[in-house]
Amino acid sequence: MPAPRLDRRTFLRSAGVAIALPFMDAMIPAGASEARKAMTQPPRMVLVGQPLGMYAPNFFPEQAGRKYEPSRYLKALQPLRDQFTVFSGMSHRYAAGHFAEVGLLTGVAPEFIRERDIKNGISLDQEVASHVGNQTRFSSLVLGGGDVAWNRRGVRIPAEQRATQVFKKLFIAGTPEEMSREVQRVRDGRSILDDVGGQIKSLNGKVSSNDRQRLDLFLSSVREAEQHLQQDEHWSTTPKPKLEYKTPTSDFGGPELLQRSRQWYDIVHLALQTDSTRVVSLFLGTQERPEIDGVNIGHHDASHHGQDPAKLEQLALIEEAEVKVFGEFLTKLKASTEGDHTLLERTAVFYASNLGNSSSHDNHNLPVLLAGGAFKHQGHVAFDRENNMLLSNLFVRMLHHMNIEAKSFGASTGVIGEV
Template identity: 25%
Template structure:
């Protein structure tokens, strides 16, 4: 047998929705594994968190007995279970002079900004990788973000502080915020197929899942699958339903074909005058991490980015235990190191826990030849190290995943002082075979693993 029994682009139709399938053995030619057939899909994601950290001595781990040991500051302790799946990089510099907005814009380009308050943009790394990984039926890339927008700084427009993914010069990638909109890309028609029914006697409402509409198709497909494929498929449906339930719990149903409007709007705690908790922000981040994992498992897109928040950002971070105040004000921790320094570290730990959530999801997703994490590169970091000094000479940066065996992990890699990030981005793009010989002013790569 030379052809797959089921096409990689098979969809289960559920009313008006279409559920893509995860990567299964049954999709491969007879007698071949995914790696032998060269068919395991590769994925790339970039997670950006705002306002950097305290200082490099609080960020970098040590390397003892061939294993990373997380820093005693504790802000990266959520990554302890994944030390064999990640690597740290020292002395990477973003060559910009435009503080918060410029740092965000150049995070994925290292675009040279020769003078203060000037921002240069270009097609970012994620787009170069998406060009290479694009295939029939795939969404080219998905850019996500929070409900906050940057107000700009020092005559620089807030558009620069709000976008890390750029299609081209002065053209940001469309940044999606609403979870149901993103879910509809992953499961076409998903939120419009999900319906609300009312029980007359109790007046209670229950919402059906897209999975409910596809029961017959799911049963037929299960009859064709081997034991490992059944486990993979069942896990995938479980993940899909969990994401769907979280979105249903935070957003009202939509009657097709109208546009979804939150009523009431989700609380944001983004106002300068806001006080108290922002419980929905943490949940929103969980949902977005789970949707990255779901989209990668279903192979709906192979490239996604998410900005945890823009810069400068003024979210009230008081929902984190031991933290009180607004993100940007806390980030200037040297104004009161004893009080604000620990707060910055707690905020960093909160962000790291979301990164760890994604790694855990991807690592739990088995596919032929390994896991979804094995077949991915996940970039995590910020546009400055010391947030008080806006230090861009040694960025906090982590790569996770193995790019299908093309990236070695579990290392602390040190480069010469002030190594421009453009070398790093070109090196990452080449791990995916992107057809680019130079990028952002350099044609030289560095050893990223």
């Protein structure tokens, strides 16, 4: 007897809860052609921005090609070595200054991104959303903070800065009273999955062992996200330590850098698994002191090191930990499957900063890493670190991954062929 088929938009439902399921084999129509299967496993894109750069000697390998010796930071990503490419010698060629953050994902010509004179264009995430956004509940998610998402008129799109609000949008539905009740349940340490336990048990009895494993992994991700939200509630009411450095003024980040990064990555993972959106921009970072052994100064202070060895070591500890958390996210994507592919294979994950050298506010030779997706990864692709390759040329290649036949984007002069 053939196994029952599931609709791609199957939900677990109760009063106040509506949880979309991840893609499972039971959602592929019986006898579907390879072309139809490919349509049910759509490509995605995640763009991750860091505001304070990455210290180049610790980020870039010395050798180019697939056989490079991993740098200090890249050692954490070596289990995924064949599924990402690091690029050196890339930038938008903007003048020095933090103001270039606004052009990180738009890549418009340098004359349009000048201090006190910004004439921006559409960002890469919104360009993708304009083509595929109508296929999902959310055309895109703009998360974390920063000024990196822009519409076609060059108007900034504000980021959602509270993970609790995004979690509520993804999983909690109903009347205001029902939504309030479910949020309180999460805060009190009770899972929203408790209300749909019977449906989960029934579903497990109808699907294959492979689908049960996918469902178990997905439900574990939901519980992990809930736990991080509970921690978020705890930290929001916990007094911050008093330290001997200037009080940060940043309006993004959170109470603890790594915890908050994991929280956002969990939300992004769940949004992709449930096909709630196919494009996400996430801007991470904080100027505060992260809770990392050996670090006793703020991230911003460490990034403006002036080649001071003590500050450089503390900066290395911070950035090394950031890359490790990013690697955890990639590993989760790899563990999540859709038909014959992993979610990492379906998702182009871009990780970069608008600063190449935060100590001097230099915007050349940016730290750029591209993981997953339909790319032929090359290890380390090294362009001229003095006469940089335009980052927008890589953006054109990323649009092609999303099945968008673009000839240009931003100030591009062509398309990267290396991957």
